Amino acid sequence: LAKTTQPISMDSYEGQEVNITCSHNNIATNDYITWYQQFPSQGPRFIIQGYKTKVTNEVASLFIPADRKSSTLSLPRVSLSDTAVYYCLVGDFRAGSARQLTFGSGTQLTVLP
Amino acid sequence: NAGVTQTPKFQVLKTGQSMTLQCAQDMNHEYMSWYRQDPGMGLRLIHYSVGAGITDQGEVPNGYNVSRSTTEDFPLRLLSAAPSQTSVYFCASSFSRQETQYFGPGTRLLVL
Numbered sequence: 001l002a003k004t005t006q007p008i009s010m011d012s013y014e015g016q017e018v019n020i021t022c023s024h025n026n027i028a029t030n031d032y033i034t035w036y037q038q039f040p041s042q043g044p045r046f047i048i049q050g051y052k053t054k055v056t057n058e059v060a061s062l063f064i065p066a067d068r069k070s071s072t073l074s075l076p077r078v079s080l081s082d083t084a085v086y087y088c089l090v091g092d093f094r095a096g097s098a099r100q101l102t103f104g105s106g107t108q109l110t111v112l113p
Numbered sequence: 114n115a116g117v118t119q120t121p122k123f124q125v126l127k128t129g130q131s132m133t134l135q136c137a138q139d140m141n142h143e144y145m146s147w148y149r150q151d152p153g154m155g156l157r158l159i160h161y162s163v164g165a166g167i168t169d170q171g172e173v174p175n176g177y178n179v180s181r182s183t184t185e186d187f188p189l190r191l192l193s194a195a196p197s198q199t200s201v202y203f204c205a206s207s208f209s210r211q212e213t214q215y216f217g218p219g220t221r222l223l224v225l
Contacts, residue, residue, distance in 0.1 A: 034213075043117075043203045043216025044156070087155060103148075103156040 004088045004104035011110050018075045020107050022088030025069050033064060033071045034089040038106070044087060048073070075109075083111045114139050117217035119204050125223045126194040134189040134220050136204030144207045145187040146171070146214070147179065149200040156203065162187055163209075194224045 005023040012018045024033070032051050036044035048055055050062040050071070061074040075082060085106040120135045138145065146161035158171030162181040176198060178190040187206075191198060201221050205214040 041219070043205070043219055044214075045216070046213040049213070105153060105155045 004090055006086075006088050006104050006107045008105070009108040009110070011112060012078055013112050014079055015077050018078050018082075018109060018111075020073045020075075020086055020088075020109065021070055022073070022090075022104070023070045024088070024090045027068050027090055028092060030092045031068075031090050032092075033062065033068075034091070035060070035062065035073045036087045036089060036103075038085045038087065044103075047086075078109075078111045080111050080113060082109065084109060116140065117204055117206050117215050119202075119217035119220050121220060122218070123221045123223075125225065126191075127225055128195060130194050131190070131192050132194065134191075134202055134204075134222075136187045136189065136217060137185050138187075138204075138206040138215070139185065140206065140208075140215070141184060142206035142208055142215075143184065144209055144212070144214075145181070146205050147177070147187070147189045148203045148205065149173065149198075150203060150219075151200050159189065159202075191222075194222075196224045198222065199224045 032049055034049040035047040037047050038044040048057055048060045048062045050064055052064050055062045063072040085108050087103050087106045089103055117138045143164045147159040148156040150156050157173045159173055159177050160171055160179040162168045165181050165184050168179050168181050181187055201219050203219050204217040207214045
């Protein structure tokens, strides 16, 4: 299993850019990197997924260096509503793959006014 | 679409009792899975299914059974509840393992 390591918690202020880094030193060739967001008493929600370099969507960017041993989720101009737990997930998403998907412990992001 | 629904939202059991956590999705997703979430431990995969009639074990399957008789439903059964099974349980579904997983609202289980 590709184990992930994230900071336990981070604080930020409204309007700032937040970068959360995830380490996955034993990532396999066929593994993708996915980030989920979870609010209290809710199930996780997909944010972004990537394999290499940079991926951007309407809510976040994902930066993956060439060695793919880490990734950084970037949230531009956070607001109070971005306070949540963010999970980095590394797994082989190919059809028929027997490898399990593993969630880490997540990063509690607290956005302060 | 209702998405992924789970029932009940909250349940209290006594040690040794059995129960079934229900999960249903109306998105015609082939892949469904069950996770448990304990404080400070993230989500751990219990069982998963890649289609009707096909199930397999995840990271922490002991004490739980699943079946997948239809595409829509994926119930999780606790045969003899133990206090160690006190947790929040999430069901998720996706078109396939490569696709984004959609999570239900969760079932909070307390075993006394």
